[in-house]
Amino acid sequence: MGYISIIFYGQARMKDRLPFNLRTPLVLWSGFLCIFSLIGSIVVLPEFYRTYKNHGFIATFCSDSFRHEKHVFYWYTYFTLSKVLELIDTLFIVLRKQKLIQLHWVHHALTMCFTFFTASNPPGTTRYMVGMNFAIHTIMYGYYCLTAMRIRIPRIISIMITGGQIAQMIMGLYIHSYVLMSIIFGFDSCDCSTRHCIAGFLVYALYFYYFVSFFIEKYVTGSGRHKQTAKQMDKPMIDTGSTPEHTTNKIIDLNNNNGLRMKSE
Structure with missing residues (x-):
């Protein structure tokens, strides 16, 4: 609730203020999270592959054997803590007066809550x-x-990222459905409690709805003006990207003597 309150308080405070030009901090912040996620991938994905190779596909979401590899489990903890840090994404959007879509803050808030919910006793699906x-x-x-950094990226990359996020939700729905069925009918033994399984299924179902709706609106049925804007500066989900087009010709100069002055780029 504190996160959501800060969002709307921040938007109210920024209503009659000029947007901050936080391009350099945004580059550094996004770069940090990219490197952090890359290191996390390098650490946890090999364990994922070993589990699949040695014990089969079902074990990848039914077994919590990752707990026995300390260096891997440490990164599961770092992952949980990172969900708090990622709330800073929203701060950039508010201070730069970008459009804050519901999916962004719902996704950040709910992911943080669900991650901490599973942290004390992470089930196999956490993998x-x-x-x-x-x-x-x-x-x-x-x-x-x-x-x-104002490096133009092909539109297809944005589409692929959002598509990858949707695929992530589909996979989450599948594994939680399987585990839930195994609990109900007893045809398999999985290291996942009923409450974790139901909570996970509901979270992924909500995300699937949000992400698919976003994809359709942005890439399939968006207005001509929206599609033209997307071609010029496209963004996937959870946007913290560069300054929106309606403010690119007027930004805040933080380096002048007055601290705040409008200038044309």
Whole structure:
């Protein structure tokens, strides 16, 4: 609730203020999260592969054997803590007076809550949540870093990132459905409690709805003006990218003597 309150308080405070030009901090922040996610991927994905190779596909989401590899489990903890840091993404949007879509703050708030909910006793399904999220975020934050540097990225990359996020939700729905059925009918033994399984299924179902709706609106049925804007400066989900087009010709100069002055780029 504190996060959501700060969002709307911040937007109210910024209503009659000029947007901050935080391009350099955004480049550094996105670059940091990209590198962090890359290291996380390098650590946790090999364990994922070993589990699949030695014990089969079902074990990748039914077994919590990752707990026995300390260096891997440490990164599961870092992953949980990173969900608090990622709330800073929203701060950039508010201070730069960008459009804050509902999906952004719902996704950040709910992901943080669900991650901490599973942290005390992480089930086998956590392997997918952590591994997939690290992998997608490596690409996504790398994309944000480059666009904040004003490096033009082909539109197909944005589409692929959002598509990857949707695939992540589909996989999350599948594994939680399987585990839930195994609990109900007893045909398999999985290291996942009923409450974790139900919570995970509901979270992924909500995300699937949000992400698919976003994809359709942005890439399929968007207005002509919206599509033209997307071609010029496209963004995937959870946008913290560069300054929106309606403010690119007027930004705040923080380096002049007055501290705040409008100038044309």
